[in-house]
Amino acid sequence: xxxxxxxxxxxxxxxxxxxxxxxxxxxxxxxxxxxxxxxxxxxxxxxxxxxxxxxxxxxxxxxxxxxxxxxxxxxxxxxxxxxxxxxxxxxxxxxxxxxxxxxxxxxxxxxxxxxxxxxxxxxxxxxxxxxxxxxxxxxxxxxxxxxxxxxxxxxxxxxxxxxxxxxxxxxxxxxxxxxxxxxxxxxxxxxxxxxxxxxxxxxx
Amino acid sequence: xxxxxxxxxxxxxxxxxxxxxxxxxxxxxxxxxxxxxxxxxxxxxxxxxxxxxxxxxxxxxxxxxxxxxxxxxxxxxxxxxxxxxxxxxxxxxxxxxxxxxxxxxxxxxxxxxxxxxxxxxxxxxxxxxxxxxxxxxxxxxxxxxxxxxxxxxxxxxxxxxxxxxxxxxxxxxxxxxxxxxxxxxxxxxxxxxxxxxxxxxxxx
Ligand SMILES: [Mg+2]
Ligand SMILES: [Mg+2]
Ligand SMILES: [Mg+2]
Numbered sequence: 001x002x003x004x005x006x007x008x009x010x011x012x013x014x015x016x017x018x019x020x021x022x023x024x025x026x027x028x029x030x031x032x033x034x035x036x037x038x039x040x041x042x043x044x045x046x047x048x049x050x051x052x053x054x055x056x057x058x059x060x061x062x063x064x065x066x067x068x069x070x071x072x073x074x075x076x077x078x079x080x081x082x083x084x085x086x087x088x089x090x091x092x093x094x095x096x097x098x099x100x101x102x103x104x105x106x107x108x109x110x111x112x113x114x115x116x117x118x119x120x121x122x123x124x125x126x127x128x129x130x131x132x133x134x135x136x137x138x139x140x141x142x143x144x145x146x147x148x149x150x151x152x153x154x155x156x157x158x159x160x161x162x163x164x165x166x167x168x169x170x171x172x173x174x175x176x177x178x179x180x181x182x183x184x185x186x187x188x189x190x191x192x193x194x195x196x197x198x199x200x201x202x203x204x
Numbered sequence: 205x206x207x208x209x210x211x212x213x214x215x216x217x218x219x220x221x222x223x224x225x226x227x228x229x230x231x232x233x234x235x236x237x238x239x240x241x242x243x244x245x246x247x248x249x250x251x252x253x254x255x256x257x258x259x260x261x262x263x264x265x266x267x268x269x270x271x272x273x274x275x276x277x278x279x280x281x282x283x284x285x286x287x288x289x290x291x292x293x294x295x296x297x298x299x300x301x302x303x304x305x306x307x308x309x310x311x312x313x314x315x316x317x318x319x320x321x322x323x324x325x326x327x328x329x330x331x332x333x334x335x336x337x338x339x340x341x342x343x344x345x346x347x348x349x350x351x352x353x354x355x356x357x358x359x360x361x362x363x364x365x366x367x368x369x370x371x372x373x374x375x376x377x378x379x380x381x382x383x384x385x386x387x388x389x390x391x392x393x394x395x396x397x398x399x400x401x402x403x404x405x406x407x408x
Binding site for chain 1: 218219221224243244245246248249250251262282311312313314315316317318319320323324325377378379380382
């Protein structure tokens with residue numbers, strides 16, 4: 001598969017997997033212990049929107065934005081070793097893991113699924129496909145997120161608790177990764193957004 | 205879209221949505237209160253297997269089988285009324301919602317996502333596509349599940365807490381349903397299975 005085809009990951013992809021609590025800095029802010037293993041959830045592909053499309057906040061929802069590096073899978077993999085994981089990556093995107101706070105609070109406290117809080121339509125805005133050449137070291141990438149021009153979030157992926165190869169290997173022991181699948185790698189922070197806000201992201 | 209295309213729902217589908225605690229009889233067994241709203245989670249499409257293919261239990265997992273009626277979506281829908289919901293259904297399948305009990309216990313008690321416990325590879329065995337003609341009333345269908353020839357589970361979909369149109373309408377207020385998506389409607393019971401067991405299902 002070439003980069004050209006991977007550019008259509010939003011159209012062809014069947015899974016959006018997402019890691020949570022994956023930045024060391026965030027552990028300190030949330031005051032939670034070091035996780036023993038990754039926490040991974042699914043967002044449906046109907047939550048994808050692309051640059052310039054509007055996030056639609058469902059009636060009655062309060063939402064946070066979470067800026068995340070997305071990893072686009074190029075080659076099918078199952079039960080793979082961390083050392084081979086990067087061979088299965090075709091490129092990247094920058095994503096927002098939009099999160100409905102009330103729904104997540106209820107789900108977490110009652111032990112219920114995260115689907116509605118994380119998977120409502122438009123809850124996964126993504127950038128264009130970014131080739132591997134453009135991001136030589138995905139485990140050392142600076143991310144910024146501005147809301148209405150004001151910096152709200154900043155982080156560097158070198159702060160990951162679980163690196164990209166580790167996450168891919170971990171998931172692949174349970175779930176096959178397929179071409180066009182996306183893995184969101186967690187957020188360094190979050191902030192509330194309201195109707196009419198404009199979110200801008202930068203990576204370097 | 206014709207039935208002929210819907211027969212390939214396993215190949216083309218992007219979402220498996222699943223309701224939990226949706227049989228009145230099960231509420232009594234579990235001794236839990238009447239739910240105010242449906243509980244819906246996602247299984248990845250990589251969990252699909254078809255008749256005759258083997259369920260592979262990940263190392264160290266204990267699993268239950270749950271027999272469920274699956275609804276195959278034919279027409280895209282968003283924000284639809286319960287009264288229109290059945291127009292978007294193209295047919296059915298019989299499915300097993302294979303569930304890793306330890307992983308689900310941990311997820312429920314810690315408020316974590318259900319993905320690994322519900323979404324491991326082979327966790328969604330499905331029958332062939334069943335046309336609407338073959339199931340004239342999906343809200344009055346008898347289901348049986350045998351393990352090694354012994355009846356382990358029995359139920360009738362007239363015992364649903366939330367009917368199929370209600371579930372479709374509910375989900376569609378948050379998440380767009382697309383052609384080939386499958387909605388599992390919950391199980392009337394469950395039983396443990398171990399390597400080498402043979403699971404057989406019947407509906408009438
Ligand atoms: Mg989930
Ligand atoms: Mg996130
Ligand atoms: Mg179930």
